[in-house]
Amino acid sequence: MLTSEQLDRVVVVLVRARNPNNIGAVARAMHDFGFRHLRIVNDYAVPFHNAKSAVDASSVLEAAIEAPSVAEAIADCTLVIGTTAVGERDLNHPLHELPQAADLIRAEIAKPEGRVALLFGSEKTGLSNDELSHCNWLMTIPMYQRPDIRHPSMNLGQAAAVCLFELVRTAETTFAPASTNASAADLERLTTLLLEVLDQTEYTRRHPANCDPAQIRRLVYRMGLESTDAPIWMGILRQIRWKLGQSTEPAD
Amino acid sequence: MLTSEQLDRVVVVLVRARNPNNIGAVARAMHDFGFRHLRIVNDYAVPFHNAKSAVDASSVLEAAIEAPSVAEAIADCTLVIGTTAVGERDLNHPLHELPQAADLIRAEIAKPEGRVALLFGSEKTGLSNDELSHCNWLMTIPMYQRPDIRHPSMNLGQAAAVCLFELVRTAETTFAPASTNASAADLERLTTLLLEVLDQTEYTRRHPANCDPAQIRRLVYRMGLESTDAPIWMGILRQIRWKLGQSTEPAD
Numbered sequence: 187m188l189t190s191e192q193l194d195r196v197v198v199v200l201v202r203a204r205n206p207n208n209i210g211a212v213a214r215a216m217h218d219f220g221f222r223h224l225r226i227v228n229d230y231a232v233p234f235h236n237a238k239s240a241v242d243a244s245s246v247l248e249a250a251i252e253a254p255s256v257a258e259a260i261a262d263c264t265l266v267i268g269t270t271a272v273g274e275r276d277l278n279h280p281l282h283e284l285p286q287a288a289d290l291i292r293a294e295i296a297k298p299e300g301r302v303a304l305l306f307g308s309e310k311t312g313l314s315n316d317e318l319s320h321c322n323w324l325m326t327i328p329m330y331q332r333p334d335i336r337h338p339s340m341n342l343g344q345a346a347a348v349c350l351f352e353l354v355r356t357a358e359t360t361f362a363p364a365s366t367n368a369s370a371a372d373l374e375r376l377t378t379l380l381l382e383v384l385d386q387t388e389y390t391r392r393h394p395a396n397c398d399p400a401q402i403r404r405l406v407y408r409m410g411l412e413s414t415d416a417p418i419w420m421g422i423l424r425q426i427r428w429k430l431g432q433s434t435e436p437a438d
Numbered sequence: 439m440l441t442s443e444q445l446d447r448v449v450v451v452l453v454r455a456r457n458p459n460n461i462g463a464v465a466r467a468m469h470d471f472g473f474r475h476l477r478i479v480n481d482y483a484v485p486f487h488n489a490k491s492a493v494d495a496s497s498v499l500e501a502a503i504e505a506p507s508v509a510e511a512i513a514d515c516t517l518v519i520g521t522t523a524v525g526e527r528d529l530n531h532p533l534h535e536l537p538q539a540a541d542l543i544r545a546e547i548a549k550p551e552g553r554v555a556l557l558f559g560s561e562k563t564g565l566s567n568d569e570l571s572h573c574n575w576l577m578t579i580p581m582y583q584r585p586d587i588r589h590p591s592m593n594l595g596q597a598a599a600v601c602l603f604e605l606v607r608t609a610e611t612t613f614a615p616a617s618t619n620a621s622a623a624d625l626e627r628l629t630t631l632l633l634e635v636l637d638q639t640e641y642t643r644r645h646p647a648n649c650d651p652a653q654i655r656r657l658v659y660r661m662g663l664e665s666t667d668a669p670i671w672m673g674i675l676r677q678i679r680w681k682l683g684q685s686t687e688p689a690d
């Protein structure tokens with residue numbers, strides 16, 4: 187996981203975003219993954235104003251700042267990366283797919299003096315050639331290539347969410363699964379109970395080829411039981427056994 | 439990358455989604471990453487209807503089907519996974535973080551008979567306990583934990599995009615960088631030209647300690663030049679040299 191200091195070394199720059207909902211969505215994704223620095227470059231103040239006025243505006247959006255130009259928005263950054271859907275543009279920059287790009291970004295923000303800008307362009311046209319000229323390199327989210335679609339592109343808020351998650355993503359699972367497996371002793375008790383029930387129900391007599399104890403044990407193991415479920419299953423089997431025992435008693 | 443057959447073994451199920459824009463955003467993310475099967479469970483038909491009517495509705499949305507219940511939406515699936523933001527809900531299911539969950543999903547859709555359902559609940563409340571009871575296990579997108587926020591949650595369209603990208607994501611870079619490095623011969627020519635310019639401009643005389651040829655060569659190497667940029671820099675230096683030579687000629 188990234189430290190708080192490393193998260194603070196990432197700056198998201200939205201250039202000419204038109205839709206206030208998209209600005210809000212980018213801010214929300216930043217908030218979800220712990221990023222704080224949003225800068226808006228827009229010659230037209232309305233989208234940012236409207237995004238900040240939305241009821242669900244995040245603290246990231248409240249702290250966002252407007253920059254008069256791309257050059258000023260990235261002035262303090264040591265690595266500037268443009269995002270692109272590639273398309274047919276003649277690329278004058280090295281291009282990295284997102285997973286590899288994220289490795290390079292994490293290396294930069296591991297340095298105390300590192301500061302990385304991620305530029306996202308307008309919804310319709312992406313980043314212009316002039317805006318791209320500020321970038322050290324470009325990154326792209328690999329998308330499904332269809333013969334019928336020449337320019338795949340992603341929604342701005344979704345693209346930002348995918349990129350930012352990739353930065354904080356760790357392949358190692360940090361969560362312990364909520365459950366532990368049932369113990370072998372419990373599974374053995376269950377197997378015994380089940381064999382008794384099979385016997386009582388005459389299943390064993392009718393299907394002797396299926397009722398070798400080892401076969402039944404394997405059947406129980408394949409249930410993949412959690413420790414909390416084992417006593418429930420034992421309770422059920424005991425109840426069945428009890429009921430079967432009762433019904434074989436001659437009725438009064 | 440997933441094959442076309444593997445992509446077709448994933449079914450996204452939206453349960454009680456309220457906002458047509460979110461339904462559209464999920465369909466768009468599916469389209470971007472090559473998934474095709476969207477099923478909608480909603481006791482209220484308007485959001486799906488409005489999503490399908492949107493101008494930018496994707497082919498995924500056009501092909502989406504309505505199911506009367508979660509049970510019917512997932513009937514043909516061999517692995518059913520609920521998405522959750524966790525929160526304070528008492529989890530009765532195993533829980534996997536997204537990267538590990540994606541490994542398990544890829545293993546299932548590698549089987550010809552595998553079919554995986556990914557359930558997303560309503561924007562406000564997520565999946566109900568009854569809906570979760572249809573799931574083999576749950577997955578969550580790990581988010582930044584803040585002491586001041588008890589229930590982090592993601593926007594539905596962004597959560598779907600992050601989950602679906604994780605499924606198609608490959609750590610290996612399949613793209614070659616767009617550029618090749620300048621040759622050592624070019625760098626040597628550049629070094630020579632630069633030394634000549636430094637000499638002509640008397641920089642060498644004023645800063646002799648900085649102008650050892652090896653120092654200048656290292657300076658040029660640190661430019662990290664691409665092969666296509668080397669001739670441009672040589673042209674610039676030749677032009678400077680020419681202009682300097684001209685200006686030292688006595689004027690008429």
